[in-house]
Amino acid sequence: MTDWAKVWDETYAKQPQIYGEAPSQIAVQLAELLRHRSLPVRVLDLGCGYGRDSIYFAQQGFEVMALDCSPVAIQLLQTRIAGTELAARITTVVTDALQSLPAPDGHFDAVYAYLFFCLAFTDAELTQLFAECARVLKPDGYLAGTVRSVYDRSYGKGEQIEPDMFAVPNAVRHFFSERYLERKLTEAGFALRSLDRRDETVGESHFNDVLVFVAQKQ
Ligand SMILES: C[S@@+](CC[C@H](N)C(=O)[O-])C[C@H]1O[C@@H](n2cnc3c(N)ncnc32)[C@H](O)[C@@H]1O
Secondary structure, eight states: OOOHHHHHHHHHHHOTTTTOSSOOHHHHHHHHHHTTSOSOOEEEEETOTTOHHHHHHHHTTOEEEEEESOHHHHHHHHHHHTTSGGGGTEEEEEOOTTSOOSSOTTOEEEEEEESOTTSSOOHHHHHHHHHHHHHHEEEEEEEEEEEEBTTSTTTTOSEEEETTEEEETTEEEEOBOHHHHHHHHHHTTEEEEEEEEEEEEETTEEEEEEEEEEEEEO
């Protein structure tokens, strides 16, 4: 069985700036939605990497839990915020998100996940992950992020594991149709607020077709 933490550690050791420094457009969009909320505004950055978006959220005054399975990624984030005022607003966690999320029920105003759900998660694991996101969110909390779409140019490459899920060396990709994403969100108790298809370049990485979504817990 693949040790994904090790795979990601190796990626970040080789390419510590793989997704650049700038926050994602959808992180900025989510911050706007959260701005009117009463303090403290709490955000979980699921699969945060080295925390380019976690840092942006903390700069907006939000309390951030930055969670990733890669110790190397989290170390990069810790080094970047050490000695700054952001360190007090970002809690880092190294864990596999398939373990239950380390937060009480109804804790967060938002769960944010940039290119996370489209990784090596089966349909059953996605059901579990979306349910966990719903559990840790406040009743009107947001779940926002991006996933690779079924129109991505790498769709169909490698060995098929499940419908729309393929393994290539050192990566497993789960591609989402709009209908599949909406169904998973609805089944977990979310209402879809917006859904767009975009071509996104982040740092050294180009994704020709991602679904960008904002959902709200019902
Ligand atoms: C495509 S990267 C995106 C990183 C970050 N969100 C960004 O946009 O800069 C996906 C991240 O998910 C993390 N990851 C993969 N599987 C995970 C798991 N089961 N639990 C927690 N993190 C995981 C990886 O270590 C990696 O940092």
